[in-house]
Amino acid sequence: MAALTRLSKPSFSSVYRISRCLYSGAAPESTSHGASPYSRRLGPTPNLAVKDPKDRSVQWVFLGSPGVGKGTYASRLSNLLGVPHIATGDLVREELASSGPLSQELSEIVNQGKLVSDEIIINLLSKRLEAGGAKGELGFILDGFPRTIRQAEILEGVTEVDLVLNLKLREDVLLEKCLGRRTCSQCGGNFNVASINVMGANGHPAISMAPLLPPAHCMSKLVTRADDTEEVIKHRIHVYNEKSRPVEEFYRSRGKLLEFDLPGGIQESWPKLLEVLNLDDYKEKQSAAA
Numbered sequence: 001m002a003a004l005t006r007l008s009k010p011s012f013s014s015v016y017r018i019s020r021c022l023y024s025g026a027a028p029e030s031t032s033h034g035a036s037p038y039s040r041r042l043g044p045t046p047n048l049a050v051k052d053p054k055d056r057s058v059q060w061v062f063l064g065s066p067g068v069g070k071g072t073y074a075s076r077l078s079n080l081l082g083v084p085h086i087a088t089g090d091l092v093r094e095e096l097a098s099s100g101p102l103s104q105e106l107s108e109i110v111n112q113g114k115l116v117s118d119e120i121i122i123n124l125l126s127k128r129l130e131a132g133g134a135k136g137e138l139g140f141i142l143d144g145f146p147r148t149i150r151q152a153e154i155l156e157g158v159t160e161v162d163l164v165l166n167l168k169l170r171e172d173v174l175l176e177k178c179l180g181r182r183t184c185s186q187c188g189g190n191f192n193v194a195s196i197n198v199m200g201a202n203g204h205p206a207i208s209m210a211p212l213l214p215p216a217h218c219m220s221k222l223v224t225r226a227d228d229t230e231e232v233i234k235h236r237i238h239v240y241n242e243k244s245r246p247v248e249e250f251y252r253s254r255g256k257l258l259e260f261d262l263p264g265g266i267q268e269s270w271p272k273l274l275e276v277l278n279l280d281d282y283k284e285k286q287s288a289a290a
């Protein structure tokens with residue numbers, strides 16, 4: 001299928017074209033590939049239907065404020081659909097842990113809750129896409145990119161994004177969730193020790209989220225991200241509202257944005273998300289088609 005052939009090789013040409021747009025300062029060209037099998041199904045209010053299991057090389061983007069759970073749900077969908085979950089925050093953290101030439105500069109930016117420059121982030125993403133392309137990866141679920149209109153324009157200029165999922169949660173809950181985040185320094189697992197129980201207020205419904213606790217053997221190895229302090233989180237949420245919120249409108253106006261208000265913790269939200277994405281019986285459809 002022509003569209004799948006195109007989707008199977010987004011990386012190498014994207015790397016070149018992403019860098020070219022960025023360095024020339026030129027407006028990115030449109031790919032003019034025509035609508036993907038997904039976007040053709042998307043009306044102004046996207047109601048994604050993954051009806052045909054052979055269409056699983058999805059090219060999806062996750063938007064949402066810090067702490068909303070992009071990583072958690074993107075990673076689950078990545079496992080379900082068999083496409084790589086690429087989180088630019090992870091790429092940044094890998095780079096700053098590598099003590100490479102960028103590491104000092106990145107640590108200062110990240111620890112102040114600011115955005116890394118478009119140039120650096122595109123370089124990191126390009127390298128990651130290139131490495132994935134070399135391994136034969138198909139499709140992607142991007143988490144944390146694009147975060148500025150410029151990044152969205154560049155991405156739009158190099159490849160077709162099928163769906164943009166915008167995860168939403170009350171701002172007071174976001175702060176608590178960020179403060180509760182922990183990572184196991186040994187296995188790299190992500191957990192959350194926050195137990196959230198907030199009353200309904202200002203038109204927002206009450207919300208409860210159980211903690212996502214680690215297994216006993218990870219308990220003594222938990223670490224907190226250096227940028228998950230109250231002051232930095234508040235600044236990141238502010239930066240999100242200022243720089244990244246307009247990206248929602250960018251995709252809304254293109255009929256690609258699917259809004260999802262998280263109703264609670266994973267137990268409650270995951271089945272609802274699968275339902276909204278029409279993926280609730282995805283495994284059965286896959287085995288029926290096999």
Ligand SMILES: Nc1ncnc2c1ncn2[C@@H]1O[C@H](COP(=O)(O)OP(=O)(O)O)[C@@H](O)[C@H]1O
Nearest residue numbers: 066067088089092110114115116121144145147
């Ligand atoms: N697309 C991007 N553009 C600019 N900076 C980014 C981008 N993605 C990640 N970063 C940097 O990495 C940090 C951590 O990102 P991430 O793990 O996605 O955090 P968050 O919890 O804020 O969603 C950000 O605060 C920012 O400094």
